[in-house]
Amino acid sequence: MTMLGEHPVIDAMPALFTVADPRLLATRTPDVPPRDREWLVEAAQRVRLLGRGGAAFPVATKLAAVGKGARVVVNGSEGEPASWKDRVLMRQHPDLVVAGAALVGRALRSPQIVIAVNDATSAAALRAAVRRCGDERIEVRHVEHRFVGGEISALINGLNRRTPVPDGVRVLPHERGLGGRPTYASNVETFAHLALLAALGPERYATTGSAGEPGTSLVTLHGTERGAAVLEVPHGIDLSRLVGEHRGPILIGGYHGAWTARTDLVVERPALRAAGIGWGAGVVAVLPERTCPVGEIARVAQWLADQSARQCGPCTFGLPTIAADLQRIVAGGHADRGELSRRIGQVTGRGACHHPTGATGFIASGLTAFDADVRAHLAGRPCGRTTHGVLPLGGGR
Numbered sequence: 001m002t003m004l005g006e007h008p009v010i011d012a013m014p015a016l017f018t019v020a021d022p023r024l025l026a027t028r029t030p031d032v033p034p035r036d037r038e039w040l041v042e043a044a045q046r047v048r049l050l051g052r053g054g055a056a057f058p059v060a061t062k063l064a065a066v067g068k069g070a071r072v073v074v075n076g077s078e079g080e081p082a083s084w085k086d087r088v089l090m091r092q093h094p095d096l097v098v099a100g101a102a103l104v105g106r107a108l109r110s111p112q113i114v115i116a117v118n119d120a121t122s123a124a125a126l127r128a129a130v131r132r133c134g135d136e137r138i139e140v141r142h143v144e145h146r147f148v149g150g151e152i153s154a155l156i157n158g159l160n161r162r163t164p165v166p167d168g169v170r171v172l173p174h175e176r177g178l179g180g181r182p183t184y185a186s187n188v189e190t191f192a193h194l195a196l197l198a199a200l201g202p203e204r205y206a207t208t209g210s211a212g213e214p215g216t217s218l219v220t221l222h223g224t225e226r227g228a229a230v231l232e233v234p235h236g237i238d239l240s241r242l243v244g245e246h247r248g249p250i251l252i253g254g255y256h257g258a259w260t261a262r263t264d265l266v267v268e269r270p271a272l273r274a275a276g277i278g279w280g281a282g283v284v285a286v287l288p289e290r291t292c293p294v295g296e297i298a299r300v301a302q303w304l305a306d307q308s309a310r311q312c313g314p315c316t317f318g319l320p321t322i323a324a325d326l327q328r329i330v331a332g333g334h335a336d337r338g339e340l341s342r343r344i345g346q347v348t349g350r351g352a353c354h355h356p357t358g359a360t361g362f363i364a365s366g367l368t369a370f371d372a373d374v375r376a377h378l379a380g381r382p383c384g385r386t387t388h389g390v391l392p393l394g395g396g397r
């Protein structure tokens with residue numbers, strides 16, 4: 001794989017790599033001309049721009065759903081512990097993020113623009129960029145760090161000075177968001193792409209990437225020989241280019257994502273969705289031979305159980321029980337795999353937010369992908385490997 005533009009490691013951040021001419025990670029921030037809402041909607045539609053926070057919602061649809069005067073929320077809270085891409089972007093290219101926020105704020109004639117972050121280094125970089133930009137409507141605000149706190153209704157609750165947990169009833173920000181007003185909310189990387197789109201225009205923007213998804217995406221990569229890294233990749237490249245020689249299962253999408261043994265996948269949200277896989281927050285992870293995969297999955301499952309806001313039964317009772325079953329399997333003790341599958345089925349699709357379903361998707365796909373290891377543990381023959389904690393839990397904060 002050709003590596004261009006390697007950057008020094010900063011702070012505890014993973015190394016940066018680009019496998020294409022970088023855009024988001026380019027050293028120079030482009031001049032971003034003002035564009036009106038109609039221009040942005042049409043341009044986002046032409047390049048099929050999808051949100052970068054995990055749900056991959058079409059940006060044009062979301063922008064068209066809010067009228068003039070809507071508030072703007074830029075979500076830089078990066079609750080996914082395996083993801084570093086947003087902090088890399090905010091710390092190294094804060095001007096592009098702020099340019100995107102100002103662009104959307106101007107297009108919507110928004111009276112209020114909030115960039116929500118939960119780490120001091122990103123906040124400082126963004127505040128300096130806001131001063132350079134001079135848009136006095138933009139405020140950088142610190143929010144509490146929690147996995148489910150990054151869920152959009154939890155984030156909006158936190159910004160509205162309420163408990164930062166997901167709403168029991170799903171209300172979308174374009175209906176009721178910041179201060180109870182209609183709000184355009186999206187991930188920091190989405191705003192950076194909107195800035196690029198405004199600067200380049202849809203034709204130049206679409207000169208890289210695939211027909212199904214023009215442009216590039218940021219990826220956080222774990223477990224390969226180079227350790228953790230953030231990459232900017234053009235859509236359409238083979239996933240194998242990211243993981244190199246690795247031949248085992250690959251985790252795609254983070255801890256609400258899924259493990260897959262497929263080797264024919266490409267980095268493109270629509271293609272992955274057609275294969276039943278979500279790109280999520282752009283996390284790709286593999287497990288080196290030295291670590292126990294069952295132990296790694298059990299460790300993340302326990303962490304996911306601990307992250308719940310404990311408002312709903314599936315989280316309060318279901319996830320901890322599943323995590324305990326997995327710990328028994330790791331130890332080579334007795335566990336009923338059929339019962340575990342039943343419990344996973346009972347939790348999936350329930351709860352007031354996506355957390356239980358996302359968590360069980362990660363666990364169930366992991367048990368399938370590492371079936372031989374799971375069987376060996378269940379047969380009382382644990383692999384003997386230590387669980388090294390290759391899959392990060394703390395997010396490096």
Ligand code: SF4
Nearest residue numbers: 309311312315351353
């Ligand atoms: S499903 Fe879990 S994380 Fe989501 S709101 Fe209910 S308790 Fe909280």
